[in-house]
Amino acid sequence: MRCSIKYNWPLLVLNSQSMSVLGSVVHWFRLDLRVHDNLALRNAINEAENRKNFLRPIYIIEPDILKQIRGNRLRFLIQSLHDLDANLRKLNTRLYIVRGKTSECLPELLKKWNVKYLTLQVDIDPFYIKQDEVIENFCDKNDIFVVKRVQHTVYNPQTVLKKNNGNVPLTYQKFLSLVNDIQVKECIEIKKEISEDCKSSDFNSKSYDVPSLTEIELDESSDFKYPGGESEGLKRLLTYMAKKQWVCSFEKPNTSPNSIEPSTTVLSPYISHGCLSARLFYHKLKQVESEMRHSEPPVSLLGQLMWREFYYTAGTGTENFDRMVGNSLCTQIPWGNNKDHLKAWSEGKTGYPFVDAIMRQLTQEGWIHHLARHMVACFLTRGDLWVSWEEGAKVFEDLLLDYDWSLNAGNWMWLSASAFFYKYFRVYSPVAFGKKTDKDGLYIKKYVPELKKFPSEYIYEPWKAPQSVQRAAGCIIGENYPKRIVDHDKVHKENMKKMSEAYKINKEKKALKRPRSD
């Protein structure tokens, strides 16, 4: 179990000055790329100042990550690191970028720097859990005190699970009832400049600088829609919180998935990277809501934040949460394995313009509206292509700026009707759904420019356009834009039957597992 450890050593234990000068305190940044509301960072600063130790806030860039994540997310990360460095410098410290494999270079540095105290944020992604175990073992053996803080969510998922007798709350309402009476603590502030004594001799070394975008072969010149960083995140938060009427009347299902400019806040990339504290968002929302009548969860803005908490709780309390097999929450469904369909979907070449527009916006900008995610996730899985939600989740992991381990797996299970949501007969139509908020298909015309000149009448179903219309629009279906890869009307009904079968088997299995009461 990962919980924060309280630090109680009396300060008098270490009183030799020569000893304390040699020691270092490290705060290890991962998914908490901010100075505000960062308790682990403040713990590190206090410890360094009290003991006159060197303070080294670090971030580790793994060589693999440059290959693993695509341009948009990598760019967001690098921008966030630049901003973090700048914000740390305002406090008279800096960010030390370390390059290498964490399991190798971190123990080496902890020794080299004579680190006595390491602080970090608890993260629940199995990747981090595994990595942390290695590092914590090393620290244990080398008398390095480790302080871990839960600060990526408003509530501590472990606390919520405990309140539910160790069980994962399976409905949103149940989750809300569990957190209803939990008091949310105020945010942490770090304002005071850090003492000169905490600067090590290598403070000005360029070798620890944040790499430039050009250095890692990313375009620096373009104007980016969602620049990374704490400063951007805070600015965005304050801009939206100032629109009090908008905040209080927000209802998610009434926002548009296909407006040209986002109809929601796009705070998610900042929260997922920890550029913005979820708790700060919570308190700001509470403050605005206290002033007037407002919408309520699940549809309100606060409700959106609670969805994140809901999935974090489920992800924390479930083995193999990001997989179907071995995942107790997930209905076992015999998904197919059509690689061509998966490829067409991920590249925005399904022949369904609305689906393709969404996938292309995702590739280009790294963000799509939540309901747009519904559309394409349903289409890939239970709606049309019958491809496993795990495949879709991998593509989202690659492309989304706001990629988050527990939210990604949780939402994919929701949309594929594998967990949390079960009304599999509610299928999104790739033709009808987008029309509700964008009758003329302006969104499609922006992201699928081949179809720019198509008349609105055919923009959602270009295969229906007569040859003469296709020629006039300069786009022949099957040549300049793909023919649709499946017939939605036909295939979604077949898939519903398959879902029904899978549910039936699932039910029988569950009945077998249930202990008999005689």
Add this chain to the structure above:
DNA sequence: GGACCGGTTGTCAGA
């Protein structure tokens, strides 16, 4: 055990 309720966000036809 069983009945009932409610679930952020479906679609289509018809009133």
Add this chain to the structure above:
DNA sequence: CTCTGACAACCGGTC
């Protein structure tokens, strides 16, 4: 333009 029911009938939580 908004509302309704049919479609076919899911699940978890509660009493």
